[in-house]
Amino acid sequence: MALNSSLQQAIDKIVEKTEKEILLDLKNSVSDSKQTLDDSLSKLEQEYDKIILDGKKEADKVEKKIIGSSELDVRNKQLLLLEEGVTKVFSKALDQIANTDRSGDYSNLINTLLDEATKILGTTKVIVFTNTKDKDVVQSALSKFSGSELSSDTIDCLGGILIKSKDGTMTFDNTIDARIERLKPLIRKEIASTFGVGN
Amino acid sequence: MTVEGGVQYSKIAEIKGPLVVVDDVDNAAFDELVEIETSEGEKRLGKVLEVGNGKAIVQVFEGTTGLSISGTKAKFVGKVMEMPVSKEVLGRVFDGLGRPKDGLPDPIADKFVDINGEPMNPEQREYPKDFIQTGISVIDGLMTLVRGQKLPIFSGSGMSHNLLAAQIARQASVVGTQDDFAVVFAAIGVQYSEAEYFRRSLEESGALKRSVLFLNTADNPAIERIITPRVALTVAEYLAFDLGMHVLVIMTDMTNYCEALREISAAREEVPGRKGYPGYLYTDLSTIYERAGKLQGRKGSVTQIPILSMPSDDITHPIPDLTGYITEGQIVISRDLFRQGIYPPINILMSLSRLMKDGIGEGSTREDHSEVANQVYDAYSRAQEVRALAGIVGKAGLTEIDLKYMDVGDLFEKEFLSQAIDENRTIEETLGILWKIVSKLPKNEITKIKDKYIEQYYKEE
Numbered sequence: 194m195a196l197n198s199s200l201q202q203a204i205d206k207i208v209e210k211t212e213k214e215i216l217l218d219l220k221n222s223v224s225d226s227k228q229t230l231d232d233s234l235s236k237l238e239q240e241y242d243k244i245i246l247d248g249k250k251e252a253d254k255v256e257k258k259i260i261g262s263s264e265l266d267v268r269n270k271q272l273l274l275l276e277e278g279v280t281k282v283f284s285k286a287l288d289q290i291a292n293t294d295r296s297g298d299y300s301n302l303i304n305t306l307l308d309e310a311t312k313i314l315g316t317t318k319v320i321v322f323t324n325t326k327d328k329d330v331v332q333s334a335l336s337k338f339s340g341s342e343l344s345s346d347t348i349d350c351l352g353g354i355l356i357k358s359k360d361g362t363m364t365f366d367n368t369i370d371a372r373i374e375r376l377k378p379l380i381r382k383e384i385a386s387t388f389g390v391g392n
Numbered sequence: 393m394t395v396e397g398g399v400q401y402s403k404i405a406e407i408k409g410p411l412v413v414v415d416d417v418d419n420a421a422f423d424e425l426v427e428i429e430t431s432e433g434e435k436r437l438g439k440v441l442e443v444g445n446g447k448a449i450v451q452v453f454e455g456t457t458g459l460s461i462s463g464t465k466a467k468f469v470g471k472v473m474e475m476p477v478s479k480e481v482l483g484r485v486f487d488g489l490g491r492p493k494d495g496l497p498d499p500i501a502d503k504f505v506d507i508n509g510e511p512m513n514p515e516q517r518e519y520p521k522d523f524i525q526t527g528i529s530v531i532d533g534l535m536t537l538v539r540g541q542k543l544p545i546f547s548g549s550g551m552s553h554n555l556l557a558a559q560i561a562r563q564a565s566v567v568g569t570q571d572d573f574a575v576v577f578a579a580i581g582v583q584y585s586e587a588e589y590f591r592r593s594l595e596e597s598g599a600l601k602r603s604v605l606f607l608n609t610a611d612n613p614a615i616e617r618i619i620t621p622r623v624a625l626t627v628a629e630y631l632a633f634d635l636g637m638h639v640l641v642i643m644t645d646m647t648n649y650c651e652a653l654r655e656i657s658a659a660r661e662e663v664p665g666r667k668g669y670p671g672y673l674y675t676d677l678s679t680i681y682e683r684a685g686k687l688q689g690r691k692g693s694v695t696q697i698p699i700l701s702m703p704s705d706d707i708t709h710p711i712p713d714l715t716g717y718i719t720e721g722q723i724v725i726s727r728d729l730f731r732q733g734i735y736p737p738i739n740i741l742m743s744l745s746r747l748m749k750d751g752i753g754e755g756s757t758r759e760d761h762s763e764v765a766n767q768v769y770d771a772y773s774r775a776q777e778v779r780a781l782a783g784i785v786g787k788a789g790l791t792e793i794d795l796k797y798m799d800v801g802d803l804f805e806k807e808f809l810s811q812a813i814d815e816n817r818t819i820e821e822t823l824g825i826l827w828k829i830v831s832k833l834p835k836n837e838i839t840k841i842k843d844k845y846i847e848q849y850y851k852e853e
Contacts, residue, residue: 250816254597261598265483268601269496272480276497313399315418362416364400364465378476378501385500 279384290369291351295330303327303334303354307341310356310367317341319356322348323368400429400467405447407456407464409659410615412438414466417448423508425473426450431463437489438466439473441660451656453489455613472508475623476501477630482574483601485591488608488616490623502634507622509629509683518686521750523757524640524695527563527816528556530738530809533826534765535723538751539566539638539693540686544646546712547725548705554586555813556725556736557644557699558593561603563816564640568756571691572637575603578624580617581648584609604631610648617652625683625694632692639692641684644699650677650711666710674714681718707742721745734810741773757819760845764826767840768804771833775801793837800832827851 293299311317318340323331325347331354335341341356348355353368373380399419406413412428414420426438428450438452450466452459475490478499485494490507492498520540525532537543547553561575577594579587587607594600604627608620621643628639643649650669657670665671684696698719702712705727716722721744729737745751752761775797782790782798790798808825811817817825827849830838838846 254814254816258596258598261601262595265601268480268483272496275500362401362403364402365398366400378498378504381498382500382502 275385275388278388279381282384283380287351287373290373293352295326299352300330300334303330304337306353306367307331307334307338307356310354310365311338311341314356314358314363314365316358318359320344320359322346322355322357324348324350324352327352327354398424398427398468398470400427400465402465404461404464404466407459407461410452410456410613410656411441411659412450412452412456412459412464412466414448414450416446417443417468418446420448420468423472425469425471427467427469428452428459429465429467430459434458437473440468441656449660451615451618453613453616453619455615472506473619474504475507475626476503477505477627477634478502479631479635481604481627482631483603485605485607486623488580488606488612488620488623490606490619490627493607503630505626505630507619507626508679509622509626512682512685512687516687516689518688519750520686520693520695520747521756522569522693523567523751523819524638525563525565525567525819526560527565527818528559528736529811529817529822529825530736530740531560531723532757532817532819533761533808533822534740534769535721535738535743535745536748536751536757536761537695537697537745538747539695540684541721541745541747541751542681542684542696542698542719543721543723543745544712544715544719545697545699545723545725546707546715547699547701548727549701549703551701551725551727551730552735552737553699553701553725554582554589554644557642557697558590559736559813560640560697561590561594561642562597562599566638567819572635573602574628574631574637574639575599576606576624576628576631576639576641577603578606578608578620578641578643580608580620580643580645581610581612581614581651582607582645584611614648614652614655617649618656621646621649621680625680628694629683632694633687633690636691638695640695640697642697642699643680646677646698646700646715647703647711649680650700669710673710674717677714678718681715720747729805729809732805734805735813736809736811738809740769740809741776758823760841760849761819761823763841763845764823764830764849767830767833767838768808768826770840771797771800771829771837772804775804793834796833796837800829803832804829 311319317338321331321335321341322344328343328347332343335343350368350370353372355364355366355368357364401414401417403415404412405415420440420443422440422443424440426440428436428438436452436454438450440448441451442449476499478501480499484492484496484499487493520538522539524537524539526537531537545553545556561577564575566573577590579590587609591605594603594605606620606624608616624641624643628641631637632639650673653673653676654669657664658668662670665673681696681698684694686693698715700711700715703709724739724742726737726739729739749762753759778790778794778797779801781794808829831851835846835850
């Protein structure tokens with residue numbers, strides 16, 4: 194009986210000790226878990242913030258890309274349309290210039306062009322080229338420029354003259370075509386401004 | 393622009409390399425634009441380099457291949473080379489001479505500007521002090537770029553400077569202001585694939601609408617490269633000083649520009665200087681780099697990032713050497729880091745932004761920026777020494793603090809220096825990483841930062 198009681202006491206002691214140990218372990222585990230959870234929460238929050246930030250950045254990037262390329266597309270289409278308009282105006286103006294009446298002030302224009310061209314070359318001993326339409330007007334103007342002569346060859350142009358020094362080393366193009374070409378960027382700007390662009 | 397044209401001369405005395413010598417010329421002017429017409433009627437552009445004794449030496453931009461003495465004509469246009477400028481140039485792609493390359497018409501010009509620009513009055517210059525965010529941590533954090541600065545990137549052949557250039561072009565922005573920002577990108581003598589990469593990169597990121605691209609590819613005549621940076625800077629100056637924008641000009645690769653300069657100099661039989669480059673290389677480069685800056689009373693600014701590849705990675709080569717004299721610091725790309733696969737492979741110990749101190753701190757970036765940057769510089773420098781020591785005595789021979797510095801060096805390269813090519817970091821993120829690195833050090837090793845900042849930002853692990 195006494196043996197049984199001692200055994201029972203020993204067992205109780207072991208059970209009690211084990212229970213205490215288990216309870217302590219459980220307590221520790223709970224507190225560890227709590228700690229881990231607390232740590233994870235802040236990490237999670239950081240991770241969450243980072244994901245949100247990255248997502249926002251990505252969204253901004255995509256937004257910029259879409260808006261940027263569509264704005265550019267629209268602008269480029271506008272530029273092409275504008276250019277089409279400018280070209281139409283240009284070709285219409287060139288047609289009108291080509292069909293200008295050669296009488297009246299036109300001979301004054303030829304005179305001015307010849308004067309300007311010979312001054313730039315520094316000599317009046319030149320060969321003058323022009324188109325078929327302007328041959329007569331040019332021929333009559335040449336009397337004022339001694340040493341100059343009209344070439345029998347004609348050139349393809351809207352009007353005006355091209356002169357060459359007699360030794361053939363210097364040429365000056367004073368045709369209307371050349372003058373328009375030189376001023377083309379400015380004329381384009383003027384035309385574009387009438388469409389409400391540029392100014 | 394005038395209605396008067398120029399005289400066309402047909403007496404060509406000599407064709408030598410990229411030069412054409414025209415005889416019996418009256419009234420030609422230095423730098424005057426010349427239209428060369430071949431016997432087949434093809435037109436090329438050039439400019440007058442020298443006049444005198446009835447002769448004019450003309451440098452042909454598109455090269456002299458196919459030209460012959462008989463049949464070639466030179467027309468002196470009567471004006472210097474001009475670039476048509478307007479706000480419409482934004483979003484456009486041009487070739488190295490400023491002609492449209494995107495299939496769109498010539499821009500409707502607001503005005504025509506001499507591509508040589510006007511020298512800035514030194515008295516009118518304003519000291520650069522406003523921060524530009526590139527989104528690249530190592531630049532923003534340790535070698536900060538400021539508006540109006542010229543900060544070159546020294547690289548070597550085959551390294552990732554073009555990736556870096558494109559990333560800066562895509563990401564750069566001005567913070568804390570509503571002012572407009574634009575990027576002018578000049579590719580000088582780059583490969584076709586690189587030019588396409590720049591164009592695509594800006595198009596796909598949506599950054600093209602605020603950019604202007606000038607692309608001179610390697611197959612274009614070398615002489616065109618003389619013009620490319622000048623047309624790019626002309627556009628930049630217009631955007632900055634006429635339209636009030638903050639403009640970042642990226643020019644890559646300036647070495648190709650200098651090679652073209654050497655080619656012309658050799659053809660002119662000038663006395664060569666170091667490595668065959670002309671003696672006036674310094675002066676010539678300064679006419680490009682000195683076009684960066686800010687002017688008093690004007691809203692905009694021109695900031696330059698010229699990129700040059702150092703032949704044989706030699707930093708004493710005349711190009712980086714002379715560039716370094718003119719510019720305000722340098723960013724050096726390291727082949728060692730590049731080989732380790734680190735991007736961007738910037739060697740911070742050899743790099744420096746001389747104007748950084750004025751562009752950072754309270755009101756620009758953050759009050760602790762300067763100190764935390766100095767501390768990281770110092771720590772990384774120490775880490776490099778420790779690595780060298782470890783190479784001799786082995787890791788086992790290092791002290792505990794040495795090992796800490798080694799870790800700091802590794803962390804620096806892994807988390808701060810390394811960055812994805814599409815990763816755009818804000819300055820706050822950059823400073824955050826700098827503090828993470830500093831926090832790896834024991835507090836008693838932090839000697840360059842005020843206690844109040846340590847209390848605020850130091851996070852012991």
